[in-house]
Amino acid sequence: MQTVLFHSTIFGPIHSRRLGTSLGVNLMPNDGKVCTFDCLYCEAGFNAQGTGTTGLPSRSEVSVLLKEKLADMHAAGDCLDVITFSGNGEPTLHPDFEGIIDDVISLRDSYYPEAKVSVLSNATRLYRDDVVRALERVDNNILKLDSAIDETVELLDRPTLSAFSVADVIERLSRFGDRCIVQTMMLRGSYDGQVIDNTTDKEINELIKAYCKIKPSEVMLYSIDRKTPAQHLEKVSQEELMKIADRIRLAGIKVQTA
Numbered sequence: 001m002q003t004v005l006f007h008s009t010i011f012g013p014i015h016s017r018r019l020g021t022s023l024g025v026n027l028m029p030n031d032g033k034v035c036t037f038d039c040l041y042c043e044a045g046f047n048a049q050g051t052g053t054t055g056l057p058s059r060s061e062v063s064v065l066l067k068e069k070l071a072d073m074h075a076a077g078d079c080l081d082v083i084t085f086s087g088n089g090e091p092t093l094h095p096d097f098e099g100i101i102d103d104v105i106s107l108r109d110s111y112y113p114e115a116k117v118s119v120l121s122n123a124t125r126l127y128r129d130d131v132v133r134a135l136e137r138v139d140n141n142i143l144k145l146d147s148a149i150d151e152t153v154e155l156l157d158r159p160t161l162s163a164f165s166v167a168d169v170i171e172r173l174s175r176f177g178d179r180c181i182v183q184t185m186m187l188r189g190s191y192d193g194q195v196i197d198n199t200t201d202k203e204i205n206e207l208i209k210a211y212c213k214i215k216p217s218e219v220m221l222y223s224i225d226r227k228t229p230a231q232h233l234e235k236v237s238q239e240e241l242m243k244i245a246d247r248i249r250l251a252g253i254k255v256q257t258a
């Protein structure tokens with residue numbers, strides 16, 4: 001199994017296909033993974049690797065580490081497009097997520113007021129008021145919806161929450177509307193004897209219905225870029241992504257592919 005964990009709380013900056021020059025904030029352990037999904041394509045590996053030993057960084061640790069990094073970058077004259085919450089799992093699981101968002105926005109305002117604050121989230125925690133309040137304060141809520149069909153999400157994203165339902169997620173995403181960007185990983189392949197393909201006509205039609213209900217500022221379509229923990233997954237070509245994007249645009253939804 002391929003496992004690529006981020007071994008620090010602040011990482012990068014890295015160049016992101018979708019976001020530009022991005023400084024990463026990892027609120028999960030530095031030596032393990034914690035997520036409410038267990039996606040077959042997760043670059044951090046499967047949840048089965050365990051949650052590690054370091055625990056979650058405290059709110060004050062995140063603030064101190066980020067301040068040091070931003071001060072160094074600023075002194076060196078480095079540019080920065082975005083501070084991005086991602087890393088070894090689902091950032092909204094951190095118990096101080098809302099306070100950390102406030103700290104990060106304040107540090108951004110001090111050092112790089114033009115930079116955006118982005119959160120990559122799997123959208124499974126939008127039932128919590130504190131999570132929604134925090135996300136409403138950031139510039140880019142990039143929220144995952146890989147399929148509008150429960151069976152596909154069960155196979156591809158493998159929610160660890162017993163009460164998960166795609167309809168609930170779509171309903172909660174629709175409350176964000178154009179304050180969110182919906183991100184959809186497109187792939188096909190097989191795992192554990194089951195065929196997975198979220199590029200079929202049925203899948204795309206259901207996704208379009210969901211996007212029309214959510215009315216996000218845009219949809220980001222992308223496919224596998226690195227090795228995945230599950231073998232036998234196939235990257236969807238840029239050409240095919242663009243064809244799918246064209247179908248979604250016909251419904252009046254803005255789409256970018258990466």
Ligand code: SF4
Binds near residue numbers: 037039041044087089
């Ligand atoms: S939601 Fe993100 S971090 Fe969680 S398993 Fe999926 S890809 Fe990995």
